[in-house]
Amino acid sequence: MALDVRIFETISPSRFISFTIPNPISPLQLLRVAVLDSPLHSTLSSPRxxxxxxxxxREADWIFSTESGHLQLLLNLPDISRLILIGDDPDGGTDFPAVYHRPIPEDSNDSERLELRVKPLVVALSPKTLTRDEIDDVPFLIYEDDVVSSVELEKSVGPFVGEMVIEDVEIEIDDGVREFRRRLRFKRMPNLVQSEIKIVTRSTDSSNSKSLPSLTRTEFTPDLTELVHPYLAPMVASLSLIGSSHMDKSRPKALCIGVGGGGLLSFLRLHLGFEVTGVEIDPEVLRVARHHFGLEESFAHVHVEDGIEFLKRFSSTCDGENTKFDALMVDLDSTDPIHGVSAPPVDFVARDVLLAARAVLVHSGVFVINVIPPNKTFYQELKDEFRQVFADLYEIDVGNGENFVLIATAAPRDRKNNSFTRENLTPDVLVKYIDAIQKI
Incomplete structure (x- = not known):
């Protein structure tokens, strides 16, 4: 049945429609066109x-081929009411390999030609309230990220997180400087990198090569000596606020809720000597962490359980300081893509959960949590809730325009009498974030 373009004359919040048309440049191929109206723009008199x-x-990448990926792209454009994606059809007979290489600049000519040929289509898909000048000014956006090349290692399905992909990527971390990393992404929020670690070649011979190894022809192994996910180093730097009473024990103890790839757990055990307990709700995520991200069973004892239920259960049974934790570290994101990327889930900062969190900490302990606030009001209310339960509250601005790390102490803290010093928390990147800790 033919698509009636009149349905696009008005903005309908959250409406998502995709269809295929012949490619005007290569008629034997199909283009996939996907149209999504913002869930936030329902009454705008002048939609954009x-x-x-x-x-x-990258047509088969979940970022571009799923409604959830499309939604994340749209929510990053707060002034846009309708986002139209146009690309080759991943189901149209073209072989889309699980290997990606960034096109060379010469390939941009095809994009320019396609832009000119689909202009009439854009007119047909625009709301009727747009003037001719507004339609002529509809921007064609270029998606750019740091990925130079990527290769898919595995796709898997977890009973709680759903579909996930594990991939090795070559990224450009600076002008002309590249690095290899392993990433975990969930289909429900494909633009969000859930976990990321550095990977290195298995062979030491390649280190003498003047050219970078190939993702598809090289065996890699996890490098657990660095924390490359942007907010993990600040979270570890937050341990400098642990009080000195833990020194009476042979080994400090950390509870990590949200395992992901396990990079934080591995670092705490291998480099800071913590006794680590983890909590991960999805057993498949834990399998992936052990199979692909270097998390060994000897590094941490992991409970497959809901984090809130674990906290409440443990807080009601722990008896004495020796059974409690010096650090509680939480890295959980919201599972609702319609509100964009945010962390933590609202349920996790309910009063009874925060009270349970304080109860599992020793007197000198700290509660460290990764926060991606969807708005200023959410973040202010979150801080107010913490102040009602904990003695002192500190903050690190990660500096990426997205993440903050909140650190709450179970008891008032004298920062001159903490057990983890600059000498404990190396390398220099951790020291940088120690200096960034602000009491709020």
């Missing part, structure tokens, strides 16, 4: 439209 041409060879 934008178009994104899907990067070549």
């Amino acid at each position: 439209v934008a178009v994104t041409l899907v990067p070549k060879h």
Whole structure:
């Protein structure tokens, strides 16, 4: 049945429609067109439209081929009411490999030609309230990230997180400087990298090569000596606020809720000597962490359980300081993509959960949590809730425009009498974030 373009004359919040048309440049191939109206723009008198041409060879990536990925792209454009994605059809007979290489600049000519040829389509898909000048000014956006090349290692399905992909990527971390990393992404929020670690070649011979190894022809192994996920180093730096009473024990203890790839757990055990307990709700995520991200069973004892239920259960049974933790570290994101990327889940900062969190900490302990606030009001209310339960509250601005690390102490803290010093928390990147800790 033919698609009636009149349905696009008005903005309908959260409406998502995708269809295919012949490619005007290569008629034997199909283009996939996907149209999503913002869930936030229902009454705007002057809606705005934008178009994104899907990067070549990334058409099957969940970022561009799923409604949830499309939604995340749209929510990053707060002034846009309708986002149109146009790219080759991943189900149209073209072989889309699980290997991606960033196109060379010469390939941009195809994008320019396609942009000119689909202009009439954009007109047809624009709300009727747009003037001719507004339609002519509809921007064609270019999606860019740091990925130079990638190769898919495995796709898996967890009973709680759903579909996930594990991939090795070559990224550009600075102009001309590249690095290999392993990433875990969930289909429900494909633009969010859930876990990321550095990987190195298995062979030491390649270190003498003047050229970088190939992702598809090289065996890699996890490098657990660095924390490359942007907020993990600040979370570890927060341990400098642990009080000195833990020194009476042979080994400090950390409870980590949200395992992901396990990079934080491995670092705490291998480099800071913590006795680590983890809590992960999805057993498949734990398998992936052990199989692909270097998390060994000897590094941490992991409970497959809901984090809130574990906290409440443990808080009611722990008896005495020796059974409690010096640090509680929480890294959980919201599972609701319609509100964009945010952390932690609202349920986790309910009063009874925060009271349970304080109860599992020793007197000198700290509660460290990764926060991605969806708005200023959410963040202020979150801090107010923490102040009602904990003695002191500190903050680290990660500096990426997205993450903050909140540190709450079970008892008032004298920062001159903490057990983890600059000498304990190396390398220098951790020291940088120690200096960034602010009492709020």
